[in-house]
Amino acid sequence: MSETTVPLTIAEHAARATPDAVARQVRGLSDRAIAWLFISPTILLLLAINIFPLVWTVRLSFTNFRANRPNAKILGVGIDNYVSVLTDPDVWAAMQSTAHFLFWTILLQTALGFALAWLVDRRFKSHGFWTTVILVPMMLSPAVVGNFWTFLYQPQIGLWNYAVQFLTGIPAASFSMIGSVKLARWAIVVVDTWMWTPYVMLICLAGLRSIPGYIYEAAEVDRASPWRQFWTITVPMALPFIMLAVLFRGIENFKMFDMVNLLTNGGPGSTTEVASITLKREAFEKWRTGYSSAFAIILFVTVFGLANIYVKALNRVKSR
Amino acid sequence: MTSAICAHSVVEPSGRSKSIAGSLVVVYALLSMLPLFWIFLTAFKSPPDSIAYPPKVIFKPTMDGYCGLFSTISRQTPEYIASLPPPTSICDKVARARNMVVAGPSNFLPRFVNSLVIAFGSTALSVLLGVMAAYAFSRFRVPGKDDLLFFILSTRMMPPIAVAIPVYLMYRWLGLSDTRSGMILLYTAVNVSLSVWLLKGFIDEIPREYEEAALVDGYTRLQAFRKIVLPQAATGIVATAIFCLIFAWNEYAFAVLLTSGQAQTTPPFIPFIIGEGGQDWPAVAAATTLFLVPILGFTVLLRKNLLRGITFGAVRK
Numbered sequence: 001m002s003e004t005t006v007p008l009t010i011a012e013h014a015a016r017a018t019p020d021a022v023a024r025q026v027r028g029l030s031d032r033a034i035a036w037l038f039i040s041p042t043i044l045l046l047l048a049i050n051i052f053p054l055v056w057t058v059r060l061s062f063t064n065f066r067a068n069r070p071n072a073k074i075l076g077v078g079i080d081n082y083v084s085v086l087t088d089p090d091v092w093a094a095m096q097s098t099a100h101f102l103f104w105t106i107l108l109q110t111a112l113g114f115a116l117a118w119l120v121d122r123r124f125k126s127h128g129f130w131t132t133v134i135l136v137p138m139m140l141s142p143a144v145v146g147n148f149w150t151f152l153y154q155p156q157i158g159l160w161n162y163a164v165q166f167l168t169g170i171p172a173a174s175f176s177m178i179g180s181v182k183l184a185r186w187a188i189v190v191v192d193t194w195m196w197t198p199y200v201m202l203i204c205l206a207g208l209r210s211i212p213g214y215i216y217e218a219a220e221v222d223r224a225s226p227w228r229q230f231w232t233i234t235v236p237m238a239l240p241f242i243m244l245a246v247l248f249r250g251i252e253n254f255k256m257f258d259m260v261n262l263l264t265n266g267g268p269g270s271t272t273e274v275a276s277i278t279l280k281r282e283a284f285e286k287w288r289t290g291y292s293s294a295f296a297i298i299l300f301v302t303v304f305g306l307a308n309i310y311v312k313a314l315n316r317v318k319s320r
Numbered sequence: 321m322t323s324a325i326c327a328h329s330v331v332e333p334s335g336r337s338k339s340i341a342g343s344l345v346v347v348y349a350l351l352s353m354l355p356l357f358w359i360f361l362t363a364f365k366s367p368p369d370s371i372a373y374p375p376k377v378i379f380k381p382t383m384d385g386y387c388g389l390f391s392t393i394s395r396q397t398p399e400y401i402a403s404l405p406p407p408t409s410i411c412d413k414v415a416r417a418r419n420m421v422v423a424g425p426s427n428f429l430p431r432f433v434n435s436l437v438i439a440f441g442s443t444a445l446s447v448l449l450g451v452m453a454a455y456a457f458s459r460f461r462v463p464g465k466d467d468l469l470f471f472i473l474s475t476r477m478m479p480p481i482a483v484a485i486p487v488y489l490m491y492r493w494l495g496l497s498d499t500r501s502g503m504i505l506l507y508t509a510v511n512v513s514l515s516v517w518l519l520k521g522f523i524d525e526i527p528r529e530y531e532e533a534a535l536v537d538g539y540t541r542l543q544a545f546r547k548i549v550l551p552q553a554a555t556g557i558v559a560t561a562i563f564c565l566i567f568a569w570n571e572y573a574f575a576v577l578l579t580s581g582q583a584q585t586t587p588p589f590i591p592f593i594i595g596e597g598g599q600d601w602p603a604v605a606a607a608t609t610l611f612l613v614p615i616l617g618f619t620v621l622l623r624k625n626l627l628r629g630i631t632f633g634a635v636r637k
Contacts, residue, residue, distance in 0.1 A: 031459075038455060039462065041453075050475040050483065053483060067488070120345055122342070128623075130345050132623045133352075134345070137356075139615050141587050148355070149355070151601055151605075162373075173373075198352075202630065255481075257480060279481045280577075284488075293486075297482075307474050
């Protein structure tokens with residue numbers, strides 16, 4: 001209050017009349033001002049595109065709103081949506097599909113990825129080139145990958161079925177990876193493993209390379225067998241890296257949508273309907289916006305918890 | 321020298337174990353490339369060859385796939401085709417051999433252009449925002465820094481479908497659905513987290529002494545940022561940009577839910593390349609090849625920084 005009543009000095013008038021750009025040239029902004037000037041656009045964007053919608057989702061999750069009937073009366077339904085999500089057998093079936101998918105993809109990718117990293121770490125000739133070749137699948141678009149694997153999985157004419165026939169003698173026309181209730185769950189596991197084993201390999205490789213050579217030399221002096229060295233040095237010291245890879249794959253596959261959507265679209269029936277596919281059906285096919293918002297919040301809280309652990313793991317690896 | 325007395329160093333594996341490891345890795349690499357190689361081949365097959373049994377490795381290459389991708393064709397009577405002037409392009413020729421005529425260009429090119437515009441637009445924005453925020457986080461005391469950084473990263477972890485529900489409503493309300501600018505804004509918001517985390521790692525590695533010397537010489541902070549930090553961080557900025565580009569290029573969930581025509585990108589378009597009786601596999605394979613080739617190039621460019629990129633800058637080597 002008092003500041004406005006005090007008459008301005010000439011210097012103050014001059015300071016106020018100076019265009020900002022000129023003033024900055026002369027004085028330079030304070031560090032504090034620069035820090036906020038540089039950070040705030042990012043934070044504002046995230047607030048507008050991520051947080052505002054999130055708050056909106058929370059609000060919608062307590063209503064019976066349907067996005068395809070914008071003019072219908074919106075009623076608050078309390079926690080009914082949450083109750084019906086958590087008691088919905090379809091949701092639990094989706095959770096089961098997700099769990100199956102998560103368990104097998106992570107198991108296979110970790111086993112294969114670690115083995116590959118261990119082999120690459122033998123530093124054979126041109127291992128750099130072959131590592132780059134192996135990394136290619138993980139850089140591709142999961143959606144496009146899902147789509148072209150439907151071609152490889154075609155009964156009879158698909159390359160996968162032909163390869164199975166070639167190796168095992170089971171006729172290529174006798175089974176359909178995508179069409180069969182039994183096999184479809186494995187179809188998505190195979191594609192995800194093909195795509196993401198390189199990811200686990202790359203992180204494991206970093207873990208293996210972070211182990212100093214002198215530890216092995218000391219073990220050799222102590223006449224520890226290679227087997228013992230592997231289990232008492234290699235595995236424990238690479239473990240934080242393996243955990244990092246497992247956590248990240250866990251988060252990503254828990255949200256899995258694009259690859260599965262194009263490969264099986266949840267079918268046949270709902271055998272491969274992972275959580276995100278169920279969510280898409282509820283939100284964009286049945287248009288139960290309130291219900292699906294509640295489901296989205298439940299998924300989000302789960303991922304947020306996992307992300308918290310992930311960042312802790314990141315920081316642990318970072319300090320190595 | 322016999323191998324018994326020539327004990328190899330522990331750090332350097334023996335020749336035999338190296339060659340066994342090498343051949344196993346090469347076998348895995350070749351097997352994992354097989355699906356991609358198959359798609360590449362299929363793009364040059366004629367539709368009957370593409371669905372032949374047993375699968376054909378040796379075939380007469382045609383342009384059916386690429387022509388089917390870039391043009392729409394329609395079936396005509398042989399008499400009508402005979403009455404036409406001689407074919408003017410290779411696609412005309414290919415189509416007429418199958419009793420078809422080229423009716424016009426397909427939607428593939430506009431979708432591909434959308435992908436390019438949206439990917440480059442959002443990359444430019446997210447790198448710009450990212451480098452500023454990263455610099456501030458790296459150099460200044462920001463209250464609640466760790467919480468802010470975690471908040472920024474956590475936005476990337478959100479399941480896309482969960483975000484898409486309110487974004488869909490918000491975009492409909494703002495008139496941003498199915499627009500390129502809407503998609504650019506959305507992808508920027510997703511990528512900015514990666515961009516901040518990666519660039520912070522790169523900027524942390526630039527010694528502060530350079531800037532401090534410049535400040536002593538009378539540079540303002542902003543001048544020092546522009547003339548000292550940015551050039552030093554150039555490699556990191558390029559690597560970050562490529563990561564953002566790849567994400568935006570590959571993204572599908574938002575694209576399929578929020579775009580339908582005008583702003584549709586390539587990934588949601590490819591599954592809908594339909595020929596006579598189902599998917600036109602040579603054309604789908606051609607689209608897939610064209611879509612994936614830029615990524616192959618980027619993978620090679622990035623190989624030194626891949627690890628950083630996939631761990632948000634935490635693992636450096």
